[in-house]
Amino acid sequence: MPPFTSITIIGAGNVGSHLGRALAAVGQPVLEVFSRDKGKAQSLAAEIGAQPQSELAQLSAAADLYLLAVSDDAIGLVAADLCAHLPSGKAVAHTSGGTPSEVLAAHFQRYGVFYPLQTFSRERETDFSAVPLCIYSPNSSFEAALLALAHRLSRSVYRIDDAQRAVLHVAAVFVNNFANQLFHFGQQIVEQEKLPFDLLRPLILETARKVQDADPQAMQTGPARRGDAETIRRHLDYLQKFPELAQVYEIMTERIMGSA
C-alpha cells in the first residue's frame, strides 16, 4: 500500500512540476494540482493525471497529503489559507530548503518537510531517482510516511532536521549559486576577448564530474595550488580591467593556498 492514497500539490513551478512528474512516474496518485495560474495548473494536471485547481477555497479535502511547492515567502501565507479551507487533521509538508518546518506548526498538527536538494529548471528533465530527498517531521508516524514516500521516488533519502537543513542550504548556495557566478565570470572574461563560452563548457562539466567520486581538495590543481606566484601575478595584471573579478581572484587564491 502506498504511504499516501492521494496527494495534492500546491504550486506548479519548477519544484511542483518535477515532483508531480516523479510521483506520477512511480504510480503515486496525485489528486489535484493547485496554481493561481490557471494555465500552469491545467498543463501540469493534464500531464500527471490530476485535476487542476486555481482557487484555493475549492480544493478537495480528499487528499491525505498536501505538498506545498511554493516560494519561501509564500509558505506561511498559503499554509494559513489552506488551513482555513481544509477540515482539521490534514497533513502538510513544504518542499523548501530555506524555511523551518515550524512555519506550518500554527496551522497544522501533522506537518513536515519534503525537500529535494536539487536545482530544477523548466527546460531540463531531472533523474529524480538521484535527487537527495531531505525529510523531516516532528510527528514520527507522519515522518515515517514521508520517508516511505521519498524512498519510492529516490535512492537517496535522508532524515534532515530543521537545523541541518538550514546548514545544507548555506552549503548549497556555495556549490550552486556561487559556482554558477564563477561560470558567469568565466563567460565575461572570454567574451571580452570575443571568444565563445563554449571553450569553457566542457571544463565546467568535467570539474563537476570529477568530484562525483572524489574529494574536491584532492582534485585541486592550478597556479594557487602549485604556489605559482608568477602566473598569479600575470593573471592579476590581466584582471585590472575587471576589478570586481580581481578581488574574487585574490580571495579564492588565498583560500586555496591556505587549505593546501
Next chain:
Amino acid sequence: MPPFTSITIIGAGNVGSHLGRALAAVGQPVLEVFSRDKGKAQSLAAEIGAQPQSELAQLSAAADLYLLAVSDDAIGLVAADLCAHLPSGKAVAHTSGGTPSEVLAAHFQRYGVFYPLQTFSRERETDFSAVPLCIYSPNSSFEAALLALAHRLSRSVYRIDDAQRAVLHVAAVFVNNFANQLFHFGQQIVEQEKLPFDLLRPLILETARKVQDADPQAMQTGPARRGDAETIRRHLDYLQKFPELAQVYEIMTERIMGSA
C-alpha cells in the same frame, strides 16, 4: 594522409597520457613516449603501441612532431635539451594553457601550441572528441598541420593566439580551480554538521549541466539573486564559525546582486 607521419610525446603525465590515447584511438602513429619515469614511459608506450624512452639524449629523430606535455616550468628546459639532441628543422608544440609559445622560439623554428582546454585525471576517461583544442603557431603551414591533427581528435578546434590563450587560462582558473574550491567549502560545511558530501554532489553536477546549453546568468537563483536579505543574514550568522567562508559568501553575494 595524416598531417604527421609519426609523433613523439614528451611527458607521460595526465595530459601526455590522455593525448597519447586519443592519438592512438584515431590511428595516428605515436613513435616514442618519453618520461624520466621509466615505468610511466613504458606503461603509456605499451598502451598506445609506441616505444618507451627515458633518456632524452636517446630520442629518435624520426618523428615529425614532438609534443611537449610537461609542466609549465619545465617547458623551456626540456625544449633546450631537446634542441641539443635533435637535428635542426624539427617541429615542436607544447600543450600548456599557461605558457606563451615564444618559450620555444629560441630552440625551434617550427614551434606552436596544442592546448587541450580540459582537466585530466589519471582515474577518469575523457571523451577527447569533446575537448576544445586550442591551436597556434606563428608558422602558418605548421599551424595548418596542427589544426588538421586537432580536427582528427576533436570536433571542437579553435585557433587561439598566445594573448587569447593567456586570457582563457585566467577564465579556466575561475570555472575550474575556484569552482572546485567552492565545492570544497560545501563539503567543509556539511561535514562540520556530520552530513555526507553526497547530499551536495547531484546539485554540483546539475549546476554544471545547466550551463552546457544556457548562460550562467540566466540560470542564477538563490537568496542573492532574489535580494532575500533575511536569508543572507541567517547564512552569515551561521558562517561566523567559518570566518574565511563568510568573507567569500559576502563578496560572491555582492557580485550576484551587482550583476542581477
